[in-house]
Amino acid sequence: MIVRDREATAWRKENHAAMLEQLKPFMDRAYRRSKSEKTAESKYVAVAGLCGWQKKPPNAILAEVKEGKTDPIKLLDEFVTYLQGINSAPVTIKNYVSGAKKWLGFSGFKIRNEDFREQVELPRQYAITRDRIPTNQELRDIVMACHKRGQALVTLLSSSGMRIDEALNLKVGDFGFSSIPTNISLKAEITKARTGRTAFCSSEATGYLKEYLGERIAEKDAYVFQGRHQGVRSDGTKYKRGDLENEPMSYWNAVTIFKTALKKTGLDEKDENGRATLHIHCLRKFFITRMQVAVGKEVTEAIVGHAGYLDAAYRRLTDGELAEGYLKGEGSISIFKNPAQEQTVLLYRKMVELGTLDVEDGRVQATISRDLGIPLSHPNFVGLVYQKIGYDDYHLDFIEDKKEDSKPKKDPKIIAENELQVFLDDGWEIQTTLPSGKIVVAK
Numbered sequence: 004m005i006v007r008d009r010e011a012t013a014w015r016k017e018n019h020a021a022m023l024e025q026l027k028p029f030m031d032r033a034y035r036r037s038k039s040e041k042t043a044e045s046k047y048v049a050v051a052g053l054c055g056w057q058k059k060p061p062n063a064i065l066a067e068v069k070e071g072k073t074d075p076i077k078l079l080d081e082f083v084t085y086l087q088g089i090n091s092a093p094v095t096i097k098n099y100v101s102g103a104k105k106w107l108g109f110s111g112f113k114i115r116n117e118d119f120r121e122q123v124e125l126p127r128q129y130a131i132t133r134d135r136i137p138t139n140q141e142l143r144d145i146v147m148a149c150h151k152r153g154q155a156l157v158t159l160l161s162s163s164g165m166r167i168d169e170a171l172n173l174k175v176g177d178f179g180f181s182s183i184p185t186n187i188s189l190k191a192e193i194t195k196a197r198t199g200r201t202a203f204c205s206s207e208a209t210g211y212l213k214e215y216l217g218e219r220i221a222e223k224d225a226y227v228f229q230g231r232h233q234g235v236r237s238d239g240t241k242y243k244r245g246d247l248e249n250e251p252m253s254y255w256n257a258v259t260i261f262k263t264a265l266k267k268t269g270l271d272e273k274d275e276n277g278r279a280t281l282h283i284h285c286l287r288k289f290f291i292t293r294m295q296v297a298v299g300k301e302v303t304e305a306i307v308g309h310a311g312y313l314d315a316a317y318r319r320l321t322d323g324e325l326a327e328g329y330l331k332g333e334g335s336i337s338i339f340k341n342p343a344q345e346q347t348v349l350l351y352r353k354m355v356e357l358g359t360l361d362v363e364d365g366r367v368q369a370t371i372s373r374d375l376g377i378p379l380s381h382p383n384f385v386g387l388v389y390q391k392i393g394y395d396d397y398h399l400d401f402i403e404d405k406k407e408d409s410k411p412k413k414d415p416k417i418i419a420e421n422e423l424q425v426f427l428d429d430g431w432e433i434q435t436t437l438p439s440g441k442i443v444v445a446k
Contacts (some may be wrong), residue, residue: 007089009057018060022051026059029109041168041254050104055098056085065110075112079104080123093126098126136289137281140376141270146211147377147387148267150237153260155208155215156228157286162205162336164290164307167258167283167439169193169202171251175216176223184271184329185209185323189308200308201322205328215239215275235343258283268381290336297332332417347374350443352392357445359415362388415445 015022018152026047034043067073073147079100086096100123104114119195127321137145144162146154159170165187172193178188184203204212214226217239219225226249233248263284265271265273272280287307305320306329320328339348354360361367362385372379378388418426423433423442431444 007091008055010059011052013243014058015051015055018052021060022054023047026050026106030107032109040351045098046102046106049099050106052086052099053082053103056082061106065107068107068112073106075114076118076122078266079107079114079119082122083125087126088185093128097125097128097261129307133279134282134285135279135361136246136285137270139338141268141281142289143376144268144378144381145261145264145270146338147390148264151211151239151262152228153264155211156257156260157264158208158338159204159291160283160286161338162208162346163187163202164194164294164332165189166287166301166308167254169195171226171228171254171257171310172430174223175220175225178227180209180210180213180220182326184326184333186326190393194308198308200305201325202308203308204325205333207337207339225363226251228257229255248339251371252364267383293335294329297335302328302365303332348392352387352445352446353377354415355389355392357415415443417443 022310029050030043030047033046034040038078050061054064057064059067064073064078068078069073082103083096083100086099093101104119107114109340123433142157142411146157149157156170157197159165160167163170169189173187173189177188177190184205185208187202189200191197194200199239215238216227219235219241228251230250230252233250244427262271262279265279265281270281274280291303291307294306300322303327306325351360351374362371368379368384371377372384375388375391377384377391381387411414416426420442423444426444429446431446433442433444
């Protein structure tokens, strides 16, 4: 968050409890209509911005309006001038002033739209944030910089096109893990348009989700993404801290996970206005952009739940047809979309199991950097390698022990298919098959 008025920010922090109490009825009404915590929070933020500028609690402002000391329309017009003066984005100004206007109306001071339009001049709306979608390589780096919970969240968002609040309100039972592709049942009450739909996620995301959930995959009524304070660690395991609650992870917790990954990978870049060019909402944009190229706008918009296409496309396309379209475009949104690279990951993993992969060796590091797309300059290069091939840091001791106890008598060999029988007769075993058709054997 960009702090543009530090005095107002400090005032809001000091008076947060009082403002929250005074604005609770207004926020409760906003929630009843939308069933969205984020919508209710946005109403609070708008009025809090007005109060921070005035350095007066909500009730004090209302008292001045009631006594005739303050003209509500003039107050809103001056609020616009203030927000422009601290370089707020046009859309921010529009949302803040709209929220403050609704609060005044809720409090008994109705403002006619005609009077408002005549006396309050809002800035022309245009986007000032120059964000972008991540590349496949950047998305791979982001995923590798996360713990299991972050890996599951990022791959789910980027491969499904779901909104963040939709993903955070999913329960384990909403996933059809046995289907291809994995289908996700979004109930009407958790979608923005309040219309239920079926979404999908990639095989990659399915793998990360299963790994993160672990034994929790049997708890159908549990939220997939729960906060740590509820007794669920970032790797999905539980710990005892009072009574475990079944509440979804907060929006801000999800944002923090993504921001932390951006910092670790050096992708926390800013545009000329000081705003992040990559943020968690870019994952939805990534999906829509890539999937539209692969399968067209109609299918893509139906999958992501854009309201304008619910009548025109979604009701005409069955879940089976949407699933077929998704499978057609899955390669365009997969992080490891290169099958050869996936085979390389499996090969390196097998070498670790055999104790033949020395990741500390400089020449090996250069080869791995090329094969797996992991930058050599990354400060946690070795850790990223083990994450990429399916081992977390806590496996390292096990791997070292295995080098001593189970090191093969001979290094693995890559052979042609017509040589296989000779090696099998000599006691060698097949480890994996490479994309080229050659076979890795070990003894």
